[in-house]
Amino acid sequence: MSPGSQLLHALEHGGIAAAMRDSMWLYPVVETVHIVGFTILVGAVILFDLRVLGLSKRVPVRMLAGHLLPWGTAALLLIVPAGLLMFSSDAANLVGNRAFVLKMLLLMLAGTNAAAFHMGSFRSAEKWDQGVAAPLSARLHAAVSLLLWLGIVTCGRMIAYA
């Protein structure tokens, strides 16, 4: 067994993973926590992206970012542990699930895209804070972000059917 598959095997045969599989209510509860978390994160991301794309230009971009993005980050505290719990219950199977693999890939791209936006276009946000169009580079980041997050949600839903 490769170290990777040993790790997956250990994860899947741990007590927490077993509890996830055997308890009547644990899996659905954890699923719900994951969903509540990502509605906050994805909701925040989509609303911010739409603002950068030019909707509701009367709302200052930096103020909106200051409000929405911390909520999105905080939501990761619900999303990530819940996601890891679900992953552990079926780890060996999931790494071969195309929807899951694609979702992880899109998540990495979305993270990279967000980081590039914050280190790049967003630095000049005071110049396009309110009432004017964001620069093309910022709008491209926002459009890519929207598409990636829709893809992530779709892939997440498709894991059960892949």
Add this chain to the structure above:
Amino acid sequence: MRKLLALSGFVTFLVAVPAIAHHGWSSYDNDKPITLTGTVVEASYTYPHGTIKLDASGKTWVAVLAPPSRMSARGLSSTDLKTGVQATVEGYPSRDDPTEMRAERITIGGKTTELR
């Protein structure tokens, strides 16, 4: 106009992605329903979905069932689903794995439980 274009792109994406991603569900062949009757040699009543291994006419099949909460709500308890019992599953064979099928319904002891 630009917003309209963006919106139409958005909607196209919403429709197109599930169409591509949906490929996975078709890994079970809806055109070839099969019915297997045999002895349960292994049963798991677990999330995300229960499974049984079924010895049917000289071949051991893995039948993918439903989440325990659904099976329980429909009257198929974990005590019904145990090794040694005779079971009949109706469902669709996997396109990838010749020993796997997704069960639409299961009959144990004369009682049929719908799984979808």
